[in-house]
Amino acid sequence: MSTATAGHHEPAAEYAVTGVPSYKLAMWTFLGSDCFFFGALIGTYMTYRGKSLNGPYPLDVFAPSVTSISTFDLLLSSLFMVLAVHYAKEKDIPKMTLWTLLTMLGGLIFLGFQAYEFSSFVEEGLTLKSNIFGATFFVLTGFHGAHVAIGVFLLGALLWSVRGGHVADAGITTEVIGLYWHFVDIVWILIFTLVYLLEFTK
């Protein structure tokens, strides 16, 4: 569901009373809804924080340097996304392609770090079943990881459709997917702060 196929009639979805293109408005509405998804999960995590009856506890497994690198990588990908949107609006498709690919790479590296983190945590005995920390941690960060994976997929689909001439306005389409990407990054800032950094305060 991106803007309608180029070469056909002007898509109704571009007519907008508010001046905000409809796909963009739909994305904002979806992100508002997604806030409540993450809100419920982060709320669950915070409610159960420190309630584990047995280990491993967060400080037993967290490796802050590793997660800091993956966080930096994800935030950097947001910068790439901004540049991709910029060049999409400039209709400079080669540069837009380059920055979109780098954004995807940033997302994939983040997912790689998450896979490494998950498997090392499991090795140290932290699983969904082990305790309430494991359950809340894996469901929350896994849900976020699924968002990143969907984002990478959307960016791939974006490249395919822009380069294949399937979208009428590459600028708006890229911007709408960019909104999603930035949102997922912002949520990670919250998760990194509340789940990881908070453990290292005195």
Added chain:
Amino acid sequence: MANPAHAAPGEHAPHAGHGAPSQSWLMSWVMTSDHKRIGILYGLSALFFFVLGGIEALVIRTQLAAPGQHIVDAATYNALFTMHGTTMIFLGVMPMSASFFNYLIPLQIGARDVIFPRLNAFSFWLFLIGAIVLNVPFILTPFVDMRVIPDGGWFGYATLTEKAYTPGASIDFWICGLQILGVASMAAGFNFIVTIFNLRAPGMTLLRMPVFTWMTMVVQFLVVLSFPCITIALVLLMFDRLFGTHFYLPEGGGDPLLWQHLFWLFGHPEVYILILPAMGIVSEVLPTFARKPLFGAPFVIFSGITIGLLGFGVWSHHMFTTGLGAAADASFSVTTMLIAIPTGVKIFNWLATIWGGQIRLTTANLFALGFVCMFTMGGLSGVMHASPPVDLQQQDSYFVVAHFHYVLFGGAVFGLLSGIYYWFPKMNGGFLSESLGRWIFGILFVGFNTTFFPMHIVGAAGMPRRIFTYDAGLGWEIPNLIETVGAFTIAVGVLLFIIDLLRSIGRTDGKAGPNPWDASSLEWITESPPKVHNFDITPTVYSDRPVWEKNHGPGPGYALAAVDEHIHIPPPSLRPLMLAMGVGMFFISWLTAGQFFMFGAGMSIVALGAILYSSFSWFLEPGH
């Protein structure tokens, strides 16, 4: 109901995409993305499930008619009240409201369709799949050796719904069905929010929108913001049941109260999702039949918004008996009582609307007036248990059952029936029988009060809800017998209504004309039933009562500029159904994973493939 000869060529022949092949009648409905047809599909499905939920209620009432009966056993009774509640809320009232949103919103705002017509069809098909998942256990039961009919109550409290306490697959079916319905509702929510913001006809500012459109928008915001909470709650419960986590299990550090918080964070806004559409309908019907504008329309609108906002701040009033502490009880009590203010504003505005009006007591108006009275009664008993000490007495008693049936049956269902009588001529071209309609209203009004008023009394006398039978000598026999008589009276009323509806659907004689009630909003300038593209020329709006002002002054109301418009009607598409089946299969794969893990895992991969294929072909489909 809808005119099958949609694409009749005419002066403004709609551009029907790329050579739509001639279709069978059935495929034209399966592949439709016309908001009016989708509205009718929602309406007919809602009616079917309303009858199903009603039959479940009749079995419940038969069982309770006298003390000590064993017509059904306790386990079956649990399944019956669970499915009655779940069905009426998610498969009866919500889709009936969705039927009105679909049919009316584009017409009321002067648009040709919703903003994403195929997404709209997707929402309907996914809703239908969710409804089937919830009800298929009835058919499965004779063939499987475990309990499969959902039986954990409509609010499915943990830890009762955990694997240890409810083995079998009954709760898995419930989780799966509700998750599918949630996705369907949210997809429709995004669609309607964007439609209302972006597809309004020129000149239709937000405050010129009909109140029904306004209430629809508030409801869609409630849907997209509250369904995430129940989705997460259900996901966590699913993890507990499938993967052995302890989200709601105290023995693993979890807390059953988390379920209640997440559920009611959804559950209370859900109450307004059910009632606000009916309030919108009544706000259209009462002014039309009083031949007066809605008194203080902006106040009615802003009260609706206030109710929606406050609805997110009252959830713990469902949890007073869980011992949250004095501070929490006091604050949730206050926020709950606050809701009485915007609700009261609405009720007084409706009264002021009919005050001094030239009232026509049509069936639609009778149901609307019935709504105001019955909803007020339900609202008053609601304020009663907003007080924690009172609630401690009433919690889980039949008093609560009486309260929410007054707001949901006397309120929401009467409002929706009013809407059916009011807009049926628009959808069909001919009327429902007015003379029979008065009888139906009378029978339902009497039957409703006979059924539910005595529940206040037995509830106050201590009869708990959800007991499958009771002992003689507690003073509950007479009221329970009266309630059962009332329930069957309701059934007679509903039966008469359905007979009249089926009789009238064929009679698309067009006798109604565009504006049979001399009403005020834009849907009444279209033909009855409207053409597939709704409006030949998009109207320009100058008033919040455009059609009334055009006919009666003082202003111009609306104008039809003679512009040469290019009307684009997307061709029929099978993609919405395909995508819905993919998404539905994805959720069902998790359901089967409870019993056969590898099968479920394989199925979810196939489902993801189906989702991918149908989204790409959706995206590339020409003409949309």
